[in-house]
Amino acid sequence: MSSLDNDINQHFQDAIDVIQRHSDDPYCDTEYKYFEPPMRSSIMCCYPITHPSDVPGPYDWNEQTSWPHVVPYGSLGPSVTMDYPQFYSIAPPPRSGKGRKKLRLYEYLHEALGDPNTADSIQWTDRGSGTFHFISKNKEKLAECWGKRKGNRKTMTYQKMARALRNYSRTGEIVKVRRKLTYQFNPSIIQRLGAEQAYYGSAAAPDWHNWYGHYSLQGDCDLATSFTSSTVTKV
DNA sequence: GTTATCGGGAAAACAC
């Protein structure tokens, strides 16, 4: 069995764990809603539709070269910022459990990239190459939510989150692209997260979206009101 | 000169 299969099995096990938690998790008892297909398709529509040849990407992962610490930025696809209902979804804080791995920053970012509610903070620059960028205006909000999700004592800032991202340059999950606020996923990470999302999109995603509903009601992370701007932002 | 962003060392904190 390949390591990918092992990974997938682990994710399935985790998903089952999440589903089981669902049955007795007060956060997940009510108003159980999650990504409806139209939402999924709507965010797909906001990705710049560009022919692959037009967007070579900052780094060709097929090349057998070493992982660069800084990717020379070439010609990334146009960045498009769309208006969305201005509120954030925030997943539950980490809950310890058997076989439950701690959520990692790059996983959170990948989730955020698939969530239309965070499109005003983080977007794919070129999804094909795994390149994404933060929106200058709202990047701090995303960082703040990350910090809250992790249950940090102090407020997470973009600067601190970016420091964590720079650590990924050493381990290879994400590298910095030579463009303002722009980073790039390792393709194997994208592949893994994609498989995970394909499953969680139908099973576990509800967990954190529903949790946000609960969380926002508590007023602990009232980003619903802090994101009322409907202006089109640009990096 | 100012501001925003980036890069990384170092140590603390935390989870597994």
Added chain:
DNA sequence: AGTGTTTTCCCGATAA
């Protein structure tokens, strides 16, 4: 207890 992964703080460099 050991290890891995942030988190936090800090300082300097670079670009706009």
